[in-house]
Amino acid sequence: MTPLFLSSGLFLGWSLGANDTANIFxxxxxxxxxxxxxxxxxxxxxxxxxxxLGGAGAxxxxxxxxxxxxxxxxxxxxxxxxxxxxxMTRLGLPVSTSQAIVGxxxxxxxxxxSPTDTNILSVIVSSWVxxxxxxxxxxxxxxxxxxxxxxxxxxxxxxxxxxNRLLLIAVGAFGAYSLGANNIANVMGVFIPVQIxxxxxxFGFLTITGTQKLFFLGGLAISAGVFTYxxxxxxxxxxxxxxxxxxxxxxxxFSHSLVLFLFSSQWVEYQLISLGLPSIPLVPVSSSQVIVxxxxxxxxxxxxxxxxxxxxxxxxxxxWVATPAIxxxxxxxxxxxxxxxxxxxxxxxxxxxxxxAVLARMQVAQLPAGHLERLSGQxxxxxxxxxxxxxxxxxxxxxxxxQIFLYAKIDLIQITNERLQSLAAARHFSPSEQEAxxxxxxxxxxxxxxxxxxxxxxxxxxxxxxDTKKNKPWNEQLLKKREKxxxxxxxxxxx
Amino acid sequence: xxxxxxxxxxxxxxxxxxxAYLDMIVRGGLLFSQGIKxxxxxxxxxxxxxxxxxxxxxxxxxxQLKSLEGLLFYNREEREWRGDILGLIENTDDxxxxxxxxxxxxxxxxxxxPPVLHDGFKELGDLSSRAVELMVAALRAYFRNxxxxxxxxxxxxxxxxxxxxAAERLKRRIFGFDIELDHKFHLGYFAHKxxxxxxxxxxxCDRLAIATIKRYSS
Amino acid sequence: xxxxxxxxxxLEDKIDEYLDTVEKGADIFKNGISCYFxxxxxxxxxxxxxxxxxxxxxxxxxxxxxxxxxxxxxxxxSRGDVLGIIESTDHVMxxxxxxxxxxxxxxxxxxxELHPLYTDLGNITSSAVAxxxxxxxxxxxxxxxxxxxxxxxxxxxxxxxxxxxxxxRLIFCSSLKLCEKIHMRNFAVxxxxxxxxxxxxCDRLAIATIKRYL
Numbered sequence: 001m002t003p004l005f006l007s008s009g010l011f012l013g014w015s016l017g018a019n020d021t022a023n024i025f026x027x028x029x030x031x032x033x034x035x036x037x038x039x040x041x042x043x044x045x046x047x048x049x050x051x052x053l054g055g056a057g058a059x060x061x062x063x064x065x066x067x068x069x070x071x072x073x074x075x076x077x078x079x080x081x082x083x084x085x086x087x088m089t090r091l092g093l094p095v096s097t098s099q100a101i102v103g104x105x106x107x108x109x110x111x112x113x114s115p116t117d118t119n120i121l122s123v124i125v126s127s128w129v130x131x132x133x134x135x136x137x138x139x140x141x142x143x144x145x146x147x148x149x150x151x152x153x154x155x156x157x158x159x160x161x162x163x164n165r166l167l168l169i170a171v172g173a174f175g176a177y178s179l180g181a182n183n184i185a186n187v188m189g190v191f192i193p194v195q196i197x198x199x200x201x202x203f204g205f206l207t208i209t210g211t212q213k214l215f216f217l218g219g220l221a222i223s224a225g226v227f228t229y230x231x232x233x234x235x236x237x238x239x240x241x242x243x244x245x246x247x248x249x250x251x252x253x254f255s256h257s258l259v260l261f262l263f264s265s266q267w268v269e270y271q272l273i274s275l276g277l278p279s280i281p282l283v284p285v286s287s288s289q290v291i292v293x294x295x296x297x298x299x300x301x302x303x304x305x306x307x308x309x310x311x312x313x314x315x316x317x318x319x320w321v322a323t324p325a326i327x328x329x330x331x332x333x334x335x336x337x338x339x340x341x342x343x344x345x346x347x348x349x350x351x352x353x354x355x356x357a358v359l360a361r362m363q364v365a366q367l368p369a370g371h372l373e374r375l376s377g378q379x380x381x382x383x384x385x386x387x388x389x390x391x392x393x394x395x396x397x398x399x400x401x402x403q404i405f406l407y408a409k410i411d412l413i414q415i416t417n418e419r420l421q422s423l424a425a426a427r428h429f430s431p432s433e434q435e436a437x438x439x440x441x442x443x444x445x446x447x448x449x450x451x452x453x454x455x456x457x458x459x460x461x462x463x464x465x466x467d468t469k470k471n472k473p474w475n476e477q478l479l480k481k482r483e484k485x486x487x488x489x490x491x492x493x494x495x
Numbered sequence: 496x497x498x499x500x501x502x503x504x505x506x507x508x509x510x511x512x513x514x515a516y517l518d519m520i521v522r523g524g525l526l527f528s529q530g531i532k533x534x535x536x537x538x539x540x541x542x543x544x545x546x547x548x549x550x551x552x553x554x555x556x557x558x559q560l561k562s563l564e565g566l567l568f569y570n571r572e573e574r575e576w577r578g579d580i581l582g583l584i585e586n587t588d589d590x591x592x593x594x595x596x597x598x599x600x601x602x603x604x605x606x607x608x609p610p611v612l613h614d615g616f617k618e619l620g621d622l623s624s625r626a627v628e629l630m631v632a633a634l635r636a637y638f639r640n641x642x643x644x645x646x647x648x649x650x651x652x653x654x655x656x657x658x659x660x661a662a663e664r665l666k667r668r669i670f671g672f673d674i675e676l677d678h679k680f681h682l683g684y685f686a687h688k689x690x691x692x693x694x695x696x697x698x699x700c701d702r703l704a705i706a707t708i709k710r711y712s713s
Numbered sequence: 714x715x716x717x718x719x720x721x722x723x724l725e726d727k728i729d730e731y732l733d734t735v736e737k738g739a740d741i742f743k744n745g746i747s748c749y750f751x752x753x754x755x756x757x758x759x760x761x762x763x764x765x766x767x768x769x770x771x772x773x774x775x776x777x778x779x780x781x782x783x784x785x786x787x788x789x790x791s792r793g794d795v796l797g798i799i800e801s802t803d804h805v806m807x808x809x810x811x812x813x814x815x816x817x818x819x820x821x822x823x824x825x826e827l828h829p830l831y832t833d834l835g836n837i838t839s840s841a842v843a844x845x846x847x848x849x850x851x852x853x854x855x856x857x858x859x860x861x862x863x864x865x866x867x868x869x870x871x872x873x874x875x876x877x878x879x880x881x882r883l884i885f886c887s888s889l890k891l892c893e894k895i896h897m898r899n900f901a902v903x904x905x906x907x908x909x910x911x912x913x914x915c916d917r918l919a920i921a922t923i924k925r926y927l
Contacts, residue, residue: 032789154855156725157795157925161788162718245925246790564919578920585916596874603881604898677892684895 002196005071008079010221013187015085016097017047017225020183020287022233023256024175027249028168029234033161036231042169043176043230044223050180050264051188051215051222057266057282059185059192059211064120066105067193072344073108073335074190080104080331081186084323095323096286097186099128103324105190107331112347113384115401127283128320131259135293136300138255143301146251164246171250175257180219182264185284188218195487244298252294259290266476273472289316352380352408353446361407361449367400379410406449412491413445419488429481433461437485451489452482509566510638516563516584517631519556520591523549524627527594531620531689534601535613546598553595560588579706583634586702590627590695597688606681609672615665616686622658623692626651630696633703637710644707648700655697662690724781728853731774731799732846735806738767739842742809746835746904749816750828761813768810775803794921798849801914805842808910812903821900822893827883834876834904841869841908848918859922863915870912877905 025039068074081100088095102124109116150160197210244252262268262280272279296313338344354375362369371394380386383405390396390404420441423434436459445451456463464478465471526549533542563584567577608616633647669682745760778799782792823831844865851858880901884894 151855151857157791157853158721158725158787161790162721564923567923578924581920581923582916585920599878600881603878604885604894675891677890677895680895681891 002071005075006191006196006217008075008082009188009191009218011082012078012085012097012101013218013221014225014229015082015089016179016183016187017043017222018229018233019089019225020179021176021226021230023287023291024179024253025168025172025230026234027244027246027253028165028172029231031246033165033168033246034172036234038169039172040223040226040230042173043226044219046173046176047180047222047226048216048219050177050182051184051219052180052212054177054181054264054266055184055188055215056211057269058182058264058284059189059215061120061124061281061283062101062105062185062189063192064117065102065124066109066114066116068105068108068190069193069348069350070345071191071194071196072338072342073112073347074194076334076338077101077104077108077190077331078187080107080334081327083334084327084330088323088326096128096289096319097183098284098286099319099323100327101186101189101284103327104331106324107328108335108347110328111332111335113382113387114347114350115383115387115405116398117402118398123281124283125320127263127281128285128289131263131285131290132293132296132316134262135255135259135290136297138258139251139294139297140301141297142251142255143248143298146247147301150247161246164250167250168246168253171254171257174261175253178257178260178264179287180222182260183284183287184215184218184222187221188214189284244295248298252291252298255294255297256287256290259293260285260287270473270476274470276470279472286319289319292316347383349382351410352383352386352405353410354378354408357450358407358447361447362404365403365407367403368394372404380408407447409448410446411448411451411486413448413451413486413489414491415440415443415489417441423488429485430461432459433481435459436462448486448490451486455482455485509563512559512563512566513580513584513638514635516556516559517587517634519552519559520587521628521631523552523556523591523594524624524631526552527598527627527692528620528624530598531601532617534598535608535616542598543602546595546602549595549598553591556588556591560584576706576710579702579709583637583699583702583706586695586699587630587634590630590692590699593688593692593695594627597685597692600688601685604681606685607678608682608685609674612665612668612672612682615661615668616689619658619661619665619686619689622654622661623689623696626654626658626693626696629654630699633700637703637707641707641711644703648704651696651700655693658690658693662686720781720785721787724778724785724787725853727774727778727781728799729850731771731778732802732849734767734771734774735802736843736846738764738771738806738809739839739846741767742813742842742907743835743839745813745816747832750823750832754817754820757813758817761810761817764810764813768806771803771806775799791921791925794917794924798852798914798917798921801910801917802845802849805845805907805910805914808903808907809842812900812907815903816900819896821896823897823900824887824889827880827897830876830880830883831901831904834873834880834901837869837873837876838904838908838911841866841873841911844869845911845914845918848915852918852922856922856926859918863919866908866911866915870908873905873908877901 021040021043025034025043028034029036029039068077078101081097081104084100084104085095085097088100102121106116106121108114155163191214192211195210197213199207199209201207263283263285266282269279269282354372355377359369359372359376362372372390374393375389378389380389386405386408387401390401396404415437420434420438423429423437429437436455439458440451440454443454445454452462462478462482464475467475526545530542530545530549533539533545564581567581629647629651633644633651636643636647665686666683669686670679672679741760741764745757745764748756748760779796781787782795788795844862848859848862848866851862881898884897884901887894889897
């Protein structure tokens, strides 16, 4: 069954490879500066590298938005996004995988009653807007600089073309890497919580996580799209950047790649944070829209933006709202059909409980837990049921619901000796971190936050530091380690 | 989705400027045939006046051409086709230049045309002027209604054929005439000059046909 | 890689040499015309021999450049433009040679008072060609310089026009025989035609430049 369920994600990957390669290598191929076979090989290799090595950041953000925890659910979500993308592409509308998948995930949240983290959602949507502006800014600045030098350097036209060709390949490779890193989450992100693949270690030091295997598979799907269909897209549909001169096309592709890289690089995020600068959220953005942003930047630099078509900008802005909305509705309908007609399990039933300990934790988190006194001591099966009960006592905001769900969710975390021993081989944690875990040996936790607090007490290595800019890298690293530890010791109820 | 298309910025302006430029060409064509007519009728001062107007018009067209180049440089809408469009208007400029030069040569060399040949010269002048007119119509169609381009081009080709035949007839008559050989050469030269205008118009149409196919046939 | 850059360098040199040859041709053309009026047809024949040699060299260079552009798939984007510019530049070179040849063969008898005008016409046309070559060089190395040079060519072309018009008027006002008038006029037209062709190259250059300009 698993391959069948993965198929919708693979199709998303195929369509990404078929369509978005034109943004990166379109000019180079269409102007015959680079042969298609060369471009396709480079694109495939770097997309896969980008996905496997750099895909985690953006995927994490998407994972926070909604944790689709059943394979059939993940299939349906990816399927809905794929259908919307195919349909809108047919209609000639600018469509983005990122925007479709976000809508589809929220559809799953609504269908299952899971709360949506509105903070993350607003970060994602504002990133879409910001990415286009950033691309415009980059291409404007790079254009001005290049023009300044090219007008003075008096390089021979043949030489310019030669360098342009080499740079197109280099920038194309960078663009493919960034595309893989930034957009692999759209393709395979929904399948992460289902954990199809497990981690494995090769030669005793090379650890490949299950997520990376999943992303590798997605990368293969993307490269299949590149090889089977991208050439047709390049030669028939084309891309807006064809209408530029070779050098401006290079600038646009470079700005695009830079933007996608910034929106997916954890390294850059840490660097920015450690410099005390505002960091760029790791969010999947739309490659095609970023390209348009780059073209706008060029036009701003050249003629102060005269002749920019507001309708196209309007279309893009509409895409920020309409694509997720349509995908959301379609995802809802599809989930209903898959659940009721095909009788597939689209969501695991989570369990929740409200007891004095949970309520006390909520107090600490400054939630008005007083409203929940009445519900204390009860257990709930399924997000929908829990949500109904909560809303019956108080009109919670979505953000508050999200936090209540976080604290009330029941997980079974057993620190068994057997699993502790497996830690040494996997090398996820340092020896002192493992020591701290061993202190908890034999204990059982029913809430994840309890496990994490116990760990923090066992060693400061496991404790979050004060939320300052300086401490942000530490905290983020820690959150990842906690995630790992949780994944190792948690048991699912159906296990 | 092209952020550059649509009626924003200076796109609309460009179309207007092209129209204005083409207006000048049409007027040039009319002045040209009128000038030849006056020359043949021996109305020297009127001929001189028409030549003067044509020279001024040609100057204005040159200025217009330069400003069109500038507009095209900044125009997004036609960005992809600006090379073609520039080529077309540059070639159109050759036509008005040619007409002006030919009338100037009439004025400078003052060829003595026997009255029996007046009809022939006048016919040739009218045909060339008509070819210019149709060429302009074809050019306008390229911007406005590309489906009509083909028809206009066909008309220009037809007219060019008639011009060639008329020129041949005229030349045969010139060389069959009982005048000095140098006089025959002189008259033949002018017949050829007028005929050349129609050839230039055809040349523009050849380019136009290619540009139209490139732009609209996909 | 190194080999590739070397080949490219060789092609760059060829293009430079080609343009140099045309520029030299323009200089010799100017000398040829003034020699014809100042020192007679023998001197012009020397110039004709020189320009014929240059013309042959330019042809070889042109063919070499065209082959290189195709076989090395260089500048695929602008190849058509570059070829067009090279070809039409070659046409200018041919016209200059042809005109000197016509002087040598037909030995037109031009009335003395027109000699300075013809010499001027030759000078102006030669300047138009020189500026055209300069515009061509700018296209390959410095796009910002193309426009200025093109404007100069346009100016010289107009000057040549005006001068030729004056020459024709003077010729046809005189009391010479019509055949003599026609003969003299033809030479003014030939010389003037070269500047027209130079302007034509510049039209192409303008279009090619607009396509590449950042």
